[in-house]
Amino acid sequence: MDVNRTSRRSIPFEFACAGWNGRKAVERKWKRNWEGAMLTGGCLCGKIRYEISGEAIGNTVCHCADCRRASGAPLVGWMSVARAAFRFVAGAPKTYASSAQVERSFCSDCGTPLIYRNAAFADEVDVATGTLDNPDEAPPEHHTWTSQQLEWIRLADGLPRYPRGYPET
Ligand SMILES: [Zn+2]
Ligand SMILES: [Zn+2]
DSSP states (O other), rough: OOOOOOOOTTOOSSOOOOOOHHHHHHHHHHHHTTTSOOOOEEOSSHHHHHHSOOOEEEEEEOOHHHHHHHTTTEEEEEEEEEEGEEEEOOOOOOEEESSSSSSEETTTTTOOEEEEEEGGTTEEEEGGGGGGGGGGGGGOOOOGGGGGGGGGOOSSSSEESSSSSSOOO
């Protein structure tokens, strides 16, 4: 079960198609921000804080039903990083198994979803992009699980779309 698995370590930070003028600028920003930068984030109430160092593995917006239900949001941004690059620096989240191989962690005080871990990708952790202090530092590369996208969502960002995870399985 890898319903919102969206990235692999080998994926380069490049976009699969052209056509959106802003995309190259976003790509440059993405790369620049990962050259030795430390990203920080946390939950809404402030009890839980985290830091991310090192390179991102990938970045997507997931439309799967599990992410939707777990977050209460119609779509969810996820940034994949090496587990060694991620650490909680304040507080401790509550963790539950949302499926056989998947654990999701959230703040037990305010409910903010924070991270996703999949046993099939034991050395990665997905961080909910919306919990970054500056989510604009980590723009998505693509949309995943669009086969489960809500009918009333209209997107015009020009990013690649994948019916399931990425790479497609
Ligand atoms: Zn998902
Ligand atoms: Zn909280």
